[in-house]
Amino acid sequence: MKSKINSSRTIKVDYLARVEGEGALTVKIKDGSVSDVQFKIFEPPRFFEALLRGRKFSDAPDITSRICGICPIAYQMSSVHAMENIFGVKLDAQLRALRRLIYCGEWIESHVLHVYMLHAPDFLGYQDVIQLAKDHPEIVQKALRLKKIGNDIVTLLGGREIHPINVRVGGFYRVPTKKELASLTANLEWARDVAVETIKFTATLPFPEFEQDYEFVALRHQDEYPFNEGRLVSNKGLDIPIREYENHFVEEHVEHSNALHSVMKNRGSYFVGPLARYSLNFDKLTPLCQETARSVGLGETCNNPFKGIIVRSVETLYAIEEALRIIKNYEMPDAPSAPFEIKAGVGQGCTEAPRGILFHRYTLDEKGDIVNAKIVPPTSQNQKTIERDLKEYVKANINLPTDKLTWQCEQTIRNYDPCISCATHFLKLNFIHE
Amino acid sequence: MNSQENNPDNKSAFRNQKSEILIVGIGNHFRSDDAIGILVAEQIKQQHLPRVDVMTHNGEGASLMELWEGYRHVIIIDAVSSGAPPGTIHILNPRKETIPTAFFHYSTHAFSLAEAIEVCRALGNLPQTMTIIGIEGENFEAGETLSSSVHAAMKTVVEEKIREIGSRM
Numbered sequence: 345m346k347s348k349i350n351s352s353r354t355i356k357v358d359y360l361a362r363v364e365g366e367g368a369l370t371v372k373i374k375d376g377s378v379s380d381v382q383f384k385i386f387e388p389p390r391f392f393e394a395l396l397r398g399r400k401f402s403d404a405p406d407i408t409s410r411i412c413g414i415c416p417i418a419y420q421m422s423s424v425h426a427m428e429n430i431f432g433v434k435l436d437a438q439l440r441a442l443r444r445l446i447y448c449g450e451w452i453e454s455h456v457l458h459v460y461m462l463h464a465p466d467f468l469g470y471q472d473v474i475q476l477a478k479d480h481p482e483i484v485q486k487a488l489r490l491k492k493i494g495n496d497i498v499t500l501l502g503g504r505e506i507h508p509i510n511v512r513v514g515g516f517y518r519v520p521t522k523k524e525l526a527s528l529t530a531n532l533e534w535a536r537d538v539a540v541e542t543i544k545f546t547a548t549l550p551f552p553e554f555e556q557d558y559e560f561v562a563l564r565h566q567d568e569y570p571f572n573e574g575r576l577v578s579n580k581g582l583d584i585p586i587r588e589y590e591n592h593f594v595e596e597h598v599e600h601s602n603a604l605h606s607v608m609k610n611r612g613s614y615f616v617g618p619l620a621r622y623s624l625n626f627d628k629l630t631p632l633c634q635e636t637a638r639s640v641g642l643g644e645t646c647n648n649p650f651k652g653i654i655v656r657s658v659e660t661l662y663a664i665e666e667a668l669r670i671i672k673n674y675e676m677p678d679a680p681s682a683p684f685e686i687k688a689g690v691g692q693g694c695t696e697a698p699r700g701i702l703f704h705r706y707t708l709d710e711k712g713d714i715v716n717a718k719i720v721p722p723t724s725q726n727q728k729t730i731e732r733d734l735k736e737y738v739k740a741n742i743n744l745p746t747d748k749l750t751w752q753c754e755q756t757i758r759n760y761d762p763c764i765s766c767a768t769h770f771l772k773l774n775f776i777h778e
Numbered sequence: 779m780n781s782q783e784n785n786p787d788n789k790s791a792f793r794n795q796k797s798e799i800l801i802v803g804i805g806n807h808f809r810s811d812d813a814i815g816i817l818v819a820e821q822i823k824q825q826h827l828p829r830v831d832v833m834t835h836n837g838e839g840a841s842l843m844e845l846w847e848g849y850r851h852v853i854i855i856d857a858v859s860s861g862a863p864p865g866t867i868h869i870l871n872p873r874k875e876t877i878p879t880a881f882f883h884y885s886t887h888a889f890s891l892a893e894a895i896e897v898c899r900a901l902g903n904l905p906q907t908m909t910i911i912g913i914e915g916e917n918f919e920a921g922e923t924l925s926s927s928v929h930a931a932m933k934t935v936v937e938e939k940i941r942e943i944g945s946r947m
Binding site: 474 | 806807808833834835836837838840841843844845889893896897900901902920
């Protein structure tokens with residue numbers, strides 16, 4: 345009888361909770377099978393590309409960092425690398441390490457926010473983190489302290505808590521002293537233990553059996569787990585330098601979404617983010633990360649998107665260990681930035697934002713003014729894969745009652761930690777209070 | 779970029795000691811009336827009030843909690859879209875009232891100001907006094923100018939509301 349009740353219906357979520365930005369979801373089921381899936385995005389991020397035209401090359405890191413309140417460092421990094429590729433700038437080893445360090449801070453902040461505040465409530469059956477905080481204040485307190493350590497790194501290197509302003513083409517405006525960096529060590533050592541606990545905790549959550557055959561795409565670097573540099577590789581044979589990105593990936597407009605869908609030419613959807621990075625770079629993780637991942641039953645690759653919460657926890661541990669390593673080996677560089685000469689050209693930058701590869705391309709004139717800009721954020725690259733997951737998930741669970749299926753569809757989207765855009769955040773109050 | 783925003787004085791990393799009062803302007807410079815919270819904060823900052831730290835923020839809840847930790851009195855200024863006439867000034871007191879659940883689902887941050895307040899309440903660490911000043915916006919489209927009604931409200935908030943609240947602390 346159940347299948348009859350469920351044979352034709354629509355699952356609709358007008359405003360998705362616990363995702364960054366404004367999004368909605370519609371799944372149509374007709375005669376017992378999925379007839380349509382639409383993951384809608386209302387935000388218009390393209391405004392920023394227009395805003396950049398005519399501005400100085402040096403404005404790009406600060407302007408683009410406002411696209412996202414969660415991952416401003418990623419925008420700064422992709423933009424400065426693109427500009428540096430035009431000017432031919434070479435950074436010394438310590439400046440390069442400081443860039444990795446500030447990225448560690450952003451990964452810690454972003455991953456901990458998602459793991460504990462946004463994703464854990466799904467698995468534990470809480471409507472939101474407020475309910476979780478009422479029942480388990482100690483978990484939330486610990487999560488906030490862990491997240492704050494990421495914030496402390498970004499604040500120290502970025503110059504202030506929010507909207508970091510210390511990153512520039514060629515390096516930084518000011519670099520920290522050894523003593524300033526060393527002040528982070530004790531907290532990071534505490535964080536390393538908590539991150540191991542976090543991996544163990546997330547591995548105990550109940551996961552649906554749901555494995556898909558994805559094309560994972562991530563950066564891969566010969567020596568290290570990727571943040572800023574590497575080649576773009578996939579598990580299905582892609583292996584290209586960053587500058588060839590646009591020869592292999594194209595953006596398509598779809599009617600139901602304001603964000604463009606990114607696809608691989610002649611191949612279709614692909615997957616970016618923690619699962620892709622992990623599955624393509626397991627061998628570059630630290631021994632402690634590898635060992636802890638194995639101890640909780642996580643393999644060297646992971647094709648279950650619900651387990652992204654464990655993978656994010658492993659990457660949090662990596663970021664903490666990497667931060668400790670960089671701080672230990674730090675020597676203050678002679679100059680906070682490398683010299684360069686402005687010239688005209690086209691440059692690409694692609695770095696690993698917490699949610700996956702973030703591609704920037706700029707064309708500059710001879711004065712260094714931006715002629716045009718292209719920005720492809722991770723979420724627009726994952727949109728097609730999210731829709732595919734939804735379709736497959738609903739197909740496999742079509743007999744669930746609507747409320748349960750709706751919850752799990754939302755969870756399927758939250759697996760990707762979609763950052764639809766933080767370009768606006770005003771509070772839509774639906775009451776008047778004088 | 780706004781020169782005020784890039785003023786190194788705003789670098790809290792180099793701030794030695796917290797004041798008693800924190801004023802946070804939330805907003806986005808590139809979303810028209812959504813910039814109001816930031817603009818109000820920048821004007822108040824120029825007054826160099828004693829015992830007061832003034833900051834701007836994008837509204838992400840978890841980092842807001844970190845920001846106001848350790849302050850006794852916190853005032854938040856943000857743009858609001860409730861259907862009231864543009865320029866209407868809403869004053870909310872989170873210590874006396876729970877912000878309605880619907881509030882969460884319309885913020886574009888996954889973890890918003892309202893959730894930050896409720897998590898603080900659940901953990902028992904809300905600041906001693908807290909006031910949210912919401913200014914009703916009219917236009918939230920991409921752009922860098924304020925509507926005239928919102929611009930007028932800015933003056934009222936800077937000159938009257940902040941003083942009024944400050945005198946009660």
